[in-house]
Amino acid sequence: MMRIKNIISKILTRLTGFSSPYRVFELIHYWLFGLFRQRQPEALWDGKLSYLRMRLTSRCNCRCRFCDIGRHEHKVKIRHMSTHLMYESCRPLYENLKQLHFAYGECILHPEMYDFCKFMTQNYPQIILGTESNAVAFTERWQQFAADNLMMVHFSLNAVSCDIYLKGVWSPGIDGGEAAFRQARQNAQDYLEFLRQRTRLCFAPSISMVINRDTAPEVREFCKLALSMKARWCSFYFDYTENGLAEPYFHDAAMSEVLLELMKMQRVLKDKLLLNFRLLIPLQEASPAQAKVNAMPEDELRREYDDLLQLAAERSIIGEYRQREWWRKKFRKHSLSILEDLRPFRHEIHLNKQCVCAAPWRALEIFPDGGVRSCCWMKSIYYTRAVSSRQRVNWAKMLNSLAFKYLRNEMLKGNYPECMECCPLNPNSHPVKTDLQYSLSDSNIIISSTNFEATVRS
Numbered sequence: 001m002m003r004i005k006n007i008i009s010k011i012l013t014r015l016t017g018f019s020s021p022y023r024v025f026e027l028i029h030y031w032l033f034g035l036f037r038q039r040q041p042e043a044l045w046d047g048k049l050s051y052l053r054m055r056l057t058s059r060c061n062c063r064c065r066f067c068d069i070g071r072h073e074h075k076v077k078i079r080h081m082s083t084h085l086m087y088e089s090c091r092p093l094y095e096n097l098k099q100l101h102f103a104y105g106e107c108i109l110h111p112e113m114y115d116f117c118k119f120m121t122q123n124y125p126q127i128i129l130g131t132e133s134n135a136v137a138f139t140e141r142w143q144q145f146a147a148d149n150l151m152m153v154h155f156s157l158n159a160v161s162c163d164i165y166l167k168g169v170w171s172p173g174i175d176g177g178e179a180a181f182r183q184a185r186q187n188a189q190d191y192l193e194f195l196r197q198r199t200r201l202c203f204a205p206s207i208s209m210v211i212n213r214d215t216a217p218e219v220r221e222f223c224k225l226a227l228s229m230k231a232r233w234c235s236f237y238f239d240y241t242e243n244g245l246a247e248p249y250f251h252d253a254a255m256s257e258v259l260l261e262l263m264k265m266q267r268v269l270k271d272k273l274l275l276n277f278r279l280l281i282p283l284q285e286a287s288p289a290q291a292k293v294n295a296m297p298e299d300e301l302r303r304e305y306d307d308l309l310q311l312a313a314e315r316s317i318i319g320e321y322r323q324r325e326w327w328r329k330k331f332r333k334h335s336l337s338i339l340e341d342l343r344p345f346r347h348e349i350h351l352n353k354q355c356v357c358a359a360p361w362r363a364l365e366i367f368p369d370g371g372v373r374s375c376c377w378m379k380s381i382y383y384t385r386a387v388s389s390r391q392r393v394n395w396a397k398m399l400n401s402l403a404f405k406y407l408r409n410e411m412l413k414g415n416y417p418e419c420m421e422c423c424p425l426n427p428n429s430h431p432v433k434t435d436l437q438y439s440l441s442d443s444n445i446i447i448s449s450t451n452f453e454a455t456v457r458s
């Protein structure tokens with residue numbers, strides 16, 4: 001019985017392109033009965049892809065105990081993205097693209113990445129490049145290249161002290177943790193120095209930390225590290241290996257206190273440093289914790305976090321965004337709205353008088369083997385033979401295929417069938433506003449309902 005189910009599942013997956021066949025019957029229903037909705041202009045991709053995220057390689061020089069790359073290995077059979085995909089297949093997308101970011105594994109270990117970045121800056125100088133890295137291999141040539149080309153860099157540093165790194169980040173029983181920690185920290189410092197020399201500290205890397213029972217004691221220190229590094233923003237992710245992603249409460253009650261601490265720091269640092277941490281919060285935890293923090297007297301919080309406030313004295317989320325825009329204009333790069341700058345794909349757009357997540361209209365993520373999806377937090381990966389083969393890809397046809405139209409239509413109806421339940425932008429399940437709204441005074445952001453752009457009031 002199981003075998004027959006698997007065979008049917010494989011056939012359906014092949015027919016629809018989705019790596020996970022669990023939506024197949026809905027797709028068939030949509031195909032048969034959704035003829036009108038399929039033609040609705042809002043469901044169609046309008047050719048305005050502004051953010052492309054390339055997952056270049058599944059190789060990595062670190063051994064984090066919570067790494068989720070292994071979870072995808074059975075699906076992603078090719079470890080390195082082919083140069084053909086990078087230079088040729090994706091080329092039609094580059095003309096209108098605003099941001100090209102690299103992620104997954106340690107992408108700078110991809111043998112072609114450096115030359116590819118040089119190719120992009122020479123041939124598409126208007127595109128803003130960005131990369132995620134654990135910073136271990138972010139050596140001088142990368143520091144120089146990134147600083148010279150206004151790259152948006154993110155470092156997943158995960159800990160402040162080496163002890164905590166070895167205890168809560170590096171896999172037990174594997175050598176190399178201490179050397180990796182020290183090298184990453186040194187590279188991050190050196191990169192800051194390059195930026196400082198060029199007076200471009202507004203491009204200081206954003207940093208992130210995974211919170212588990214071993215790293216939790218360093219949450220406040222990590223926030224201080226972000227402030228002292230002038231980090232563009234600071235992200236925290238609750239360790240999914242310790243908490244069920246779709247469960248209502250933390251397994252470990254001590255994590256509720258950590259969440260409270262994050263919310264308090266976010267309130268104190270409003271308008272100064274963007275803190276992101278709502279992606280992996282169990283769904284029932286956020287609202288009561290937020291209500292508790294909102295009820296705390298401002299003075300009390302400011303006293304409690306005086307050390308953070310001192311470090312943040314010169315910081316301004318909007319001021320730094322403006323500086324980055326100034327540099328981008330000087331370098332003739334694309335201008336970004338504040339939402340595109342802080343949230344390349346994870347922000348709302350107004351479409352047909354509705355507010356929906358921008359990703360299915362504006363963003364795309366590509367895996368090394370040619371799998372695609374709109375956003376890295378979606379459940380399914382979509383495969384077409386055209387992307388993985390050497391044929392020329394008809395992107396308009398692919399992004400207007402039944403599967404993508406179905407997703408857009410459902411999201412316009414308020415259903416987010418492919419999205420993680422805990423995504424802050426998923427209106428079906430998340431009871432709280434997005435991080436950005438907590439970190440920035442609402443009056444500073446105007447979302448235009450006509451051109452999808454978010455601008456900053458001068």
Ligand code: SF4
Nearest residue numbers: 060062064067105134
């Ligand atoms: S740095 Fe990232 S990709 Fe590398 S092992 Fe750690 S979590 Fe995995």
Ligand code: SF4
Nearest residue numbers: 357359375377419423
């Ligand atoms: S998971 Fe869904 S709602 Fe969340 S950012 Fe991605 S596409 Fe948008």
